[in-house]
Amino acid sequence: MQLISSTSPSATMTEDFLPLNGTDHLEFRVGNAKQAAFFYRAAFGMELIAYRGPETGCRDRASWVVRQGKICFVFTSALGGDHEIADHVLRHGDGVRDVAFLVDDAEAAWLAATARGAHSVQAPQTFRDEEGEVRTASIAVYGDVTHSFIERQRYTGAFLPGFRACPLPDPLARNAGLRYIDHIVGNVGWGDMNHWVDFYRDVMGFHLYQHFDDKQITTEYSSLMSKVMANGNGRVKVLVNEPARGRRKSQIEEYLDYYAGPGVQHLAMATDDIIQTVNTLRDHGVEFIGTPAAYYEGLRSRVGPIEESFDELARLGILADRDDEGYLLQIFTRPVTDRPTLFFEIIQRKGSRGFGKGNIKALFEAIEREQAARGNL
Numbered sequence: 001m002q003l004i005s006s007t008s009p010s011a012t013m014t015e016d017f018l019p020l021n022g023t024d025h026l027e028f029r030v031g032n033a034k035q036a037a038f039f040y041r042a043a044f045g046m047e048l049i050a051y052r053g054p055e056t057g058c059r060d061r062a063s064w065v066v067r068q069g070k071i072c073f074v075f076t077s078a079l080g081g082d083h084e085i086a087d088h089v090l091r092h093g094d095g096v097r098d099v100a101f102l103v104d105d106a107e108a109a110w111l112a113a114t115a116r117g118a119h120s121v122q123a124p125q126t127f128r129d130e131e132g133e134v135r136t137a138s139i140a141v142y143g144d145v146t147h148s149f150i151e152r153q154r155y156t157g158a159f160l161p162g163f164r165a166c167p168l169p170d171p172l173a174r175n176a177g178l179r180y181i182d183h184i185v186g187n188v189g190w191g192d193m194n195h196w197v198d199f200y201r202d203v204m205g206f207h208l209y210q211h212f213d214d215k216q217i218t219t220e221y222s223s224l225m226s227k228v229m230a231n232g233n234g235r236v237k238v239l240v241n242e243p244a245r246g247r248r249k250s251q252i253e254e255y256l257d258y259y260a261g262p263g264v265q266h267l268a269m270a271t272d273d274i275i276q277t278v279n280t281l282r283d284h285g286v287e288f289i290g291t292p293a294a295y296y297e298g299l300r301s302r303v304g305p306i307e308e309s310f311d312e313l314a315r316l317g318i319l320a321d322r323d324d325e326g327y328l329l330q331i332f333t334r335p336v337t338d339r340p341t342l343f344f345e346i347i348q349r350k351g352s353r354g355f356g357k358g359n360i361k362a363l364f365e366a367i368e369r370e371q372a373a374r375g376n377l
């Protein structure tokens with residue numbers, strides 16, 4: 001790993017032409033939005049906050065919105081087969097359609113991006129109800145993924161105009177301490193990583209934050225390359241992975257096969273207390289990638305003194321990594337879908353701004369054991 005830039009480049013570069021205030025929400029297209037929302041409520045402890053469907057006058061789709069901390073997910077299903085959302089699910093299975101960013105001015109964001117070559121998915125549009133108005137616009141990124149710009153200063157409702165608020169607190173949700181989206185990772189095809197890195201730089205004003213080459217992310221069998229891009233104020237970090245050649249099939253290639261193209265591979269959610277969070281999630285039935293016992297032998301000497309108990313980390317399967325600035329703790333779920341595609345990371349940063357370079361080999365070997373069990377290695 002190479003730390004390219006530790007601070008916002010705005011002091012040394014031209015002004016940020018696409019200021020993002022953070023991640024507003026992620027929209028998933030799924031086969032059964034009602035049950036998907038139930039899973040994230042019961043397993044991840046998210047609260048149901050809003051709904052839109054036939055009962056609210058939306059005839060062709062149903063959407064359920066859940067939230068924990070600043071993390072907001074929307075699950076949407078088509079109500080009939082002859083529908084763009086049904087086609088998306090047929091092709092990809094359940095997956096992330098839209099990564100939406102919070103902005104002060106959706107039209108300015110869309111104009112800035114499209115002027116630099118982004119393909120428009122939705123021109124700026126204003127939606128209103130009795131709670132106020134929201135202006136949105138969208139552009140296309142890799143695969144069928146989009147980025148929306150959401151401008152909501154003049155809105156007081158639960159989510160977006162047209163959605164009905166759900167009563168809170170949600171009796172099903174037991175909070176797991178998840179706070180915000182730390183980073184968003186996309187898988188793209190062979191040789192396409194730099195194209196999308198250039199896109200985030202030239203079209204969206206991001207800068208290269210760190211990169212990993214195939215010598216660093218490699219096991220006996222397979223390999224990948226990855227670059228981390230951050231936006232001007234550093235609130236949004238996206239990683240772009242591509243497969244690299246190895247003796248066997250790269251895990252990125254397995255994803256691309258099952259997702260039928262590029263898409264969002266994992267979402268990292270930050271917590272201030274990973275021990276508590278993972279205890280709670282395990283209690284709720286969330287499945288994590290197994291960490292071999294051997295990983296914990298010598299971890300103390302690799303990572304040095306930390307505030308957490310090494311025994312607790314080993315019991316829960318949590319990984320640790322240290323760099324010049326501090327350390328981080330992380331753990332990865334198994335895919336949350338039957339297709340081996342989307343999974344989640346839980347991360348707690350204690351000074352480190354890295355992504356767990358020291359864990360990559362151990363982690364990938366664990367992922368490859370599961371890939372082999374599926375007959376895909």
Ligand code: FE2
Pocket residue numbers: 183185266268345355
């Ligand atoms: Fe990650």
